[in-house]
Amino acid sequence: MATRTDIDLELAERRRVLEAWVEKRRRIAALEAEAADLLVEQIVLHDAEVSASPFHRDAIHRSMIAEFSAAGHVSRGSMDFAFADAQALHDHLPAVRAAFAAGSLSAGHVREIARVSALVAEAIRNKKVDTDVMALFETAVLVVAEQDTAARTRAHARQVASALIGESIGERHRRAAKERCVTVKSLDDGLALLTAVLPEWIATAISDRLSRMTRELVRARQDSVPEFLPWWSDEDIDALHPEDFALDDPAFDAYAPAANADPADADAHADGRIFSADGETFATDPEIEHIPADARTWAQIQADLFTDLLLAGDPSRAHGDGLGRIQGRVQVTVAATTLAGIDDQPAELDGHGPLDPDVARALAGGNNGWTRLFLDAAGMLVETDTYTPTEGMRRFLRARDQHCRFPGCRMPVHRCEIDHQHDHAKGGKTRLDNLGHLCRTHHTLKHPDIPDPHRWAAQQERDGSITWHSPLGRAYSDPPPRRVMFV
Numbered sequence: 424m425a426t427r428t429d430i431d432l433e434l435a436e437r438r439r440v441l442e443a444w445v446e447k448r449r450r451i452a453a454l455e456a457e458a459a460d461l462l463v464e465q466i467v468l469h470d471a472e473v474s475a476s477p478f479h480r481d482a483i484h485r486s487m488i489a490e491f492s493a494a495g496h497v498s499r500g501s502m503d504f505a506f507a508d509a510q511a512l513h514d515h516l517p518a519v520r521a522a523f524a525a526g527s528l529s530a531g532h533v534r535e536i537a538r539v540s541a542l543v544a545e546a547i548r549n550k551k552v553d554t555d556v557m558a559l560f561e562t563a564v565l566v567v568a569e570q571d572t573a574a575r576t577r578a579h580a581r582q583v584a585s586a587l588i589g590e591s592i593g594e595r596h597r598r599a600a601k602e603r604c605v606t607v608k609s610l611d612d613g614l615a616l617l618t619a620v621l622p623e624w625i626a627t628a629i630s631d632r633l634s635r636m637t638r639e640l641v642r643a644r645q646d647s648v649p650e651f652l653p654w655w656s657d658e659d660i661d662a663l664h665p666e667d668f669a670l671d672d673p674a675f676d677a678y679a680p681a682a683n684a685d686p687a688d689a690d691a692h693a694d695g696r697i698f699s700a701d702g703e704t705f706a707t708d709p710e711i712e713h714i715p716a717d718a719r720t721w722a723q724i725q726a727d728l729f730t731d732l733l734l735a736g737d738p739s740r741a742h743g744d745g746l747g748r749i750q751g752r753v754q755v756t757v758a759a760t761t762l763a764g765i766d767d768q769p770a771e772l773d774g775h776g777p778l779d780p781d782v783a784r785a786l787a788g789g790n791n792g793w794t795r796l797f798l799d800a801a802g803m804l805v806e807t808d809t810y811t812p813t814e815g816m817r818r819f820l821r822a823r824d825q826h827c828r829f830p831g832c833r834m835p836v837h838r839c840e841i842d843h844q845h846d847h848a849k850g851g852k853t854r855l856d857n858l859g860h861l862c863r864t865h866h867t868l869k870h871p872d873i874p875d876p877h878r879w880a881a882q883q884e885r886d887g888s889i890t891w892h893s894p895l896g897r898a899y900s901d902p903p904p905r906r907v908m909f910v
Contacts, residue, residue, distance in 0.1 A: 448526075451529075455523070459508065459533075463509050479873060485868060486868055486879065489879065493829075493891070494897065518558075535577035536576065539580040560580075560584060600622050603621050603622065604620050613772075754821065762783070819855055820836075820859065827865055828901050832865060840860070
């Protein structure tokens, strides 16, 4: 039995771990504040460069974002937000900046406060409120931020901002509706998270319609398994439909046709159904097709309905996989042996990850755009079996690149441009080892109309990697996506 001294020692050790963790978190926040200050220094340099070359403002900004995102291994969007947050701290949030430097606020808290403060800053610029309103906003928000979570801070900050700038609920909702969007985030095991940010009433209506449709499917499934009675009236029999039944359902075990049943002793019906007078034998026309019992859960039915409504317009009649009517554009790489059903090697949903071979075969069955790919021993794509001066090369590059070839960028190839790493106007060849897909944002970093101090250069290596040389003299390498085959 533990003594009081043992309990006290255990509590003391737990307190020590907790306090050490809290202190580490405080120090991390302070370091994040120092990193934000460095971004402010970069903004000052950026503004000076823009003043010297105002016609190249966009190019200078894109180059700066690309440099920091590549060096820090973060996405371009995250880097844009980081600069915006640092600018807000420097321009009009001195109290929040001081709390951040002291470690009493996390980077998450600062992000929420900085973004909401943009509403107050806009009202000040439009002369709707006085400049001292920003100080009131900071004071009111810090009361909650230093004591609560970032999520609660966001909600509180929005309420405070709306009250201070006199924004009505209608104005708030119309402003928020401008942020509507749809995003996709890959998960494990071939799943993805599709997120739609919509006006609340629309999202609620969508959810309600899915729920009502799901309820109808569940009710139909339940109604299709009637409770058999010892005697059936003609009205009961005529109300039944063969498509309502699945004979492999365990519920029908007790009503299987007897081996010695004589159709002459039964009431026959024109549609082929036979029910005996004693209510113990039951048979149907063997040519009638029976749909397997639907064993999906409520959540699975909702997900299938959602998929079918978006991809096919109408829910499918049976299980609702919707694959046969997919019209969205996807690129799938699958081994010929897998396509033929000889093996079940995983296919590849290009740009995302492994794909169930059964799904790949189903998609392939309704597609007529084919390219055979040859891979070397290391799994790298080296050749296609078709060749024309342009389309053959494009097919090869689409299969090889999958997305923009700037480090960290995931823009899919169908939204990218094919670029000559060595400028064609300066003698660059139109060859596979001099071509790669770039999104418009990163493609323009190489344009000759960008001033030399902000222009990037790219060079493709023998292994297909593209080395980017930044205006600051740093080199960033982007290797081609590898295709690994497990045999």
